[in-house]
Amino acid sequence: MVLFPVEIFSAEGNAAARKKIYKMNCSPCHGEEGKGDGVGARLLPVKPAVHSDGNIMNNRSDKYLSKIISKGGSAVGRSTYMPAWGGLFSDQQIRDLIAHIRSLTRSLSHSSKGVDR
Numbered sequence: 521m522v523l524f525p526v527e528i529f530s531a532e533g534n535a536a537a538r539k540k541i542y543k544m545n546c547s548p549c550h551g552e553e554g555k556g557d558g559v560g561a562r563l564l565p566v567k568p569a570v571h572s573d574g575n576i577m578n579n580r581s582d583k584y585l586s587k588i589i590s591k592g593g594s595a596v597g598r599s600t601y602m603p604a605w606g607g608l609f610s611d612q613q614i615r616d617l618i619a620h621i622r623s624l625t626r627s628l629s630h631s632s633k634g635v636d637r
């Protein structure tokens with residue numbers, strides 16, 4: 521029965537699984553820590569969003585992030601270099617990605633205040 525492992529995978533707090541999805545699919549452009557410095561970033565004419573920048577990301581609603589992730593940049597009037605992921609990920613996985621992005625923002629605001637944890 522597959523239901524059980526799926527539930528574990530998507531359970532709140534499964535940060536490692538979320539990180540892995542992000543690393544495999546998003547970090548080539550956005551960078552592993554969401555700094556917009558992935559290996560592919562310099563090849564793009566549009567700079568990938570910096571997910572660790574709280575000044576930008578804290579102003580974005582979950583709804584907005586969900587839309588751009590599932591439907592791509594063009595769905596919100598932004599660059600088509602941000603691909604649409606809705607066909608690849610479930611709604612739950614997209615929520616997980618948003619949670620991961622939010623955690624990247626938090627970790628940077630910690631270090632910028634000099635808090636080393």
Ligand code: HEC
Pocket residue numbers: 542545546547548549550560564566567568569570576580585588589593598599600601602603605617
């Ligand atoms: C091929 C490169 C590429 C990949 C891979 C990619 N992105 Fe993006 N992404 C971009 C670019 C470029 C932008 C900026 C678009 C703009 O500013 O017009 C962007 C913007 C975004 C934004 C908007 C942030 C804001 O400023 O509001 C989010 C959220 C996002 N990406 C999430 C993701 C997630 C999650 C993944 C992995 C599932 C991913 N991206 C994979 C290129 C990429």
